[in-house]
């Protein structure tokens with residue numbers, strides 16, 4: 243939203259009439275302001291529109307009640323979105339937990355460790371992952387992951403049953419873990435691409451400083467590369483989170499679509515996005531059902547706004563650590579990435 | 581602080597060649613950096629001074645396509661020998677860069693501690709070594725009350741002394757300085773030059789400079805390079821008064837470069 247004010251004029255100050263060039267700048271600046279304003283207005287419009295459409299559900303269940311009630315039952319016309327919200331949060335968290343370390347590792351490998359001639363191909367393969375349609379990921383989950391990971395999941399559930407939420411129940415075919423794993427793969431390309439860009443901004447100076455102190459490659463990454471790119475990598479993770487929260491088709495194929503809060507990692511569940519996609523057709527003739535689905539959409543919308551705000555806050559806070567307080571020369575990498 | 585002059589190590593280059601891909605940047609240089617002396621390397625821009633010193637601690641090979649042949653000896657030890665660990669070479673032969681480059685996310689303390697932490701130094705010993713290094717770099721009095729401030733909050737000259745402290749902390753035998761004062765103002769430059777004088781009590785020092793007055797002020801010996809070749813090395817006084825090669829004379833009297 244700062245687009246309107248960041249137009250550099252670069253011309254020397256002159257006394258007297260505005261020269262033509264300056265007038266062009268003014269027009270340009272106001273044009274950008276207008277576009278930025280329109281986008282804001284559009285978002286506000288979305289929000290209001292969704293709220294109006296969803297209001298029957300909020301009237302019946304209460305704004306707070308809708309989000310905190312653990313009961314989504316279409317046949318009894320009870321719509322409490324807590325199981326969906328929890329499902330969305332759990333699957334997204336799993337996606338981050340698995341996806342971000344792998345993505346950052348891939349980015350580090352591609353930019354710092356891998357022999358130069360393999361860097362191109364590796365990057366292309368990573369980016370190809372982004373080109374796979376999400377329904378294909380979903381089907382792959384159904385036909386490949388679910389049948390083949392059963393054994394692993396059972397072993398994991400019993401070996402790590404001391405961790406809360408991991409053990410303590412039968413491993414279901416479709417479940418939170420499978421959904422999270424699919425999401426992890428889906429966020430991999432964006433998180434690793436942005437991380438790679440951020441890592442590329444680490445000045446050679448700092449890397450050489452570490453090497454000259456007798457750092458190994460890995461130690462150089464730890465002392466010079468990661469601290470410098472921390473802010474940008476958090477931003478990348480948040481963008482991945484945004485993607486995971488909103489993902490619909492792939493998730494709905496592998497999560498089991500059970501509108502209850504699963505008792506453990508390998509139990510079935512549901513997410514906000516999946517419920518909307520699945521139930522919108524049948525809800526056409528049922529105003530309260532329809533309103534409840536739109537309300538779920540609104541919750542999803544607010545959730546992504548919160549994630550985005552969180553990403554900006556984190557990036558800004560982390561970037562402050564990098565920037566020199568007295569106007570030094572170290573830039574804040576990745577501030578633009580979010 | 582009573583400094584007993586300790587014997588540092590001698591660096592001997594034999595037939596050193598350095599390449600960037602096909603371009604031949606250092607051509608068959610034989611040179612000796614004597615212990616507890618300051619050797620200056622002078623020469624016009626692009627003559628291979630930086631490349632030469634980067635070969636000494638094996639930083640040259642970090643660049644893609646870069647390689648070096650010939651030998652670099654630290655006393656008797658061949659730095660390029662097959663069983664030699666580069667990491668230990670770089671710990672023994674420290675380097676200070678042209679632009680002050682403290683780690684931007686780290687405090688003053690952590691910057692000095694960075695290299696020590698890599699070797700697993702912790703606790704009281706770490707604090708002592710950091711203090712000793714900052715004293716050695718002549719920065720302690722200025723920063724002792726704000727060790728937690730970011731390293732990049734210091735002035736340029738202080739940042740460069742911080743980088744020197746960071747290098748001293750890992751206890752090298754040799755310190756390579758590549759135009760360490762060229763980004764600094766005259767007063768900060770003077771501070772660095774005084775520091776170089778003190779440091780030679782304990783280390784072998786090589787200082788690349790494009791500033792001939794600086795070489796004349798700090799160096800015991802001066803080497804003159806041209807187009808990747810070593811023209812001559814001699815006592816600083818002789819290089820600036822009665823050099824044996826006419827090209828050196830032309831350079832030091834300002835006829836080119």
Ligand SMILES: Nc1ncnc2c1ncn2[C@@H]1O[C@H](COP(=O)(O)OP(=O)(O)O)[C@@H](O)[C@H]1O
Pocket residue numbers: 600603605623624625626627628629630631632643
């Ligand atoms: N990274 C590099 N890649 C290719 N050529 C380089 C690189 N760095 C330096 N050179 C070349 O090597 C020669 C010596 O450079 P350098 O050692 O930096 O000179 P000096 O430090 O004396 O100014 C120059 O011709 C320069 O263009």
Ligand SMILES: [Mg+2]
Pocket residue numbers: 629630631758
């Ligand atoms: Mg140079």
